[in-house]
Amino acid sequence: MQVLRLRLQNFRNFPSLDWEPAPEVNIITGENAQGKTNLLEALFFGLTGRSFRTATERDVVRWGSAFCRVELEVAGTGRHALVVASLTSDGRKKLLVDGKAGRPVELCGEPVIFTPEHLWLVKGGPALRRRWLDLEICSLQPGYVRCLRRYQQVLAHRNRLLLGLRGREGGHEALEPWDRQLVELGARIIFWRRRLLAGFASLASQVYSAISAEKEVLSLAYLSSFPLENAREEEELRLLFLRELARRLPQELAWGQTLVGPHRDDVRFSINGRDARRYASLGQQRTTVLALKLAQLELAARLLNCYPLLLLDDVFSEIDERRREALLGYLAGKTQVFLTTSLERSALPPASGCIFEVRRSTITQGG
Ligand SMILES: Nc1ncnc2c1ncn2[C@@H]1O[C@H](COP(=O)(O)OP(=O)(O)OP(=O)(O)O)[C@@H](O)[C@H]1O
Ligand SMILES: [Mg+2]
Structure with a gap:
């Protein structure tokens, strides 16, 4: 599964966004509270109609807005599709695949996600x-x-x-x-x-x-x-x-x-x-959960004949430079990955993927 383009309207702290991610590893950098996790949440919401952060789905609608909308152009197994997920502030939700009510996860399973809570x-x-x-x-x-x-x-x-x-x-x-x-x-x-x-x-x-x-x-x-x-x-x-x-x-x-x-x-x-x-040390705990998530990715790929999306939130904290490098080495060429980190660009492993920066609700390529 690959996301070719993501468009947002009133999702969390993003009034609007239009982003073409890279096909492989996307490293999303940025200071705290800029919208990195919100971006992963938007991808997850677009594909599942749910949030991985909150049971109160209406929280994802930008404060003061009447609705939010996530639009994804995706390529699944031999097929392109336009997926739209929208939610009003009073809780009415719609999930459309190519204009018809549908389940985007049928294109290639649910995204596999790691968040620090999973520790x-x-x-x-x-x-x-x-x-x-x-x-x-x-x-x-x-x-x-x-x-x-x-x-x-x-x-x-x-x-x-x-x-x-x-x-x-x-x-x-x-x-x-x-x-x-x-x-x-x-x-x-x-x-x-x-x-x-x-x-x-x-x-x-x-x-x-x-x-x-x-x-x-x-x-x-x-x-x-x-x-x-x-x-x-x-x-x-x-x-x-x-x-x-x-x-x-x-x-x-x-x-x-x-x-x-x-x-x-x-x-x-x-x-x-x-x-x-x-x-286990903190780094070992994180490596353990990561290993479980990546095993889940492989099992899903075997079952579906295609890799689901992989979302890794704040994954580099607590693991040393060698493990960061080894993780990126493992991920290279496997599937499209969205990985957030608040590390400085200079602290990232060399040649690690396509680097983007989220800053005050906008995203730019760099690095
Ligand atoms: N519904 C909403 N409307 C507007 N802003 C929101 C909404 N929900 C959350 N926010 C804001 O979005 C901001 C960014 O949150 P996010 O969790 O994406 O940050 P982050 O870049 O992942 O930061 P960190 O590095 O600390 O994890 C927060 O400051 C929060 O106040
Ligand atoms: Mg975050």
Whole structure:
């Protein structure tokens, strides 16, 4: 996927903009608060109709304006298209592909995006990693989202039952039908999560080695809340899950909640065998998230037969010069990339791509 031209009207701090980006790596420099991240957000909004920064979409309309409009001329798999996304300040949104209501992501998938907030994937709690994994699976596996929702419902119901049974004699047989459903859905969730992670693991560790100049090894592991004992098939996972529920029942009755299952699982990222959440430096954390995002790019490219757009917000902070250079080396010739940085031009790796500067809501080429 390539963006040939971007036109903006009243998007965030841009009253208007008309920009022809380069086909490969676009490095967008500029001081703080000039509109670099807003530009990435505009690209993302144009292609998806959503913002990656805010759930309140109306925030993207320029203050005091009645509407905003993002227009993109794009080249997808063998096809050119004009994509227009518009939103009024009272929340009415339109997405048009060549003048008709459509989904621009059908041209070549959703853009892959890195933002500094994604560093929470390494530093944050298990729920964030589970959510990341689930979102990745949802984009590849239709039907998974229904399975997840159903699991949450069954889990909530089972927890209510457990609370009701707390401190009472007997009545445990009421749990049985819920146990069966929990185990059925839970085993499927674990199966898909491990499968996706296996696909990610080798790609992410290759990318990590490339960026860290092969000094470090990244590995990914699924941490289950009960022993999986080399189980591979869903059926084996079901049996192990059921056995664990039976074993933990007294404890669950005491606590009034379900203590095992995919809602308690986690993913461990390790660098040279050590848990990244506990030991990774800032640069290593950033390299880890970057490796995950680039692995996602490669997986999407395999699935779609074309690379989606890659948006990297403030990616150079905290990584040293060698890693910056290695990252740009890795990206060269792959896909169109939009990378923002507030680094001075002189601090950028040499011959690193087409450099632009955003300054007070305008963009100029230079460097
Ligand atoms: N709806 C809006 N209308 C007008 N201006 C806005 C709107 N939303 C945000 N802004 C302004 O846009 C400016 C630029 O924001 P942006 O996040 O793109 O900066 P940046 O260049 O990425 O800076 P940094 O280097 O600090 O990340 C901010 O100062 C903000 O006040
Ligand atoms: Mg920014």
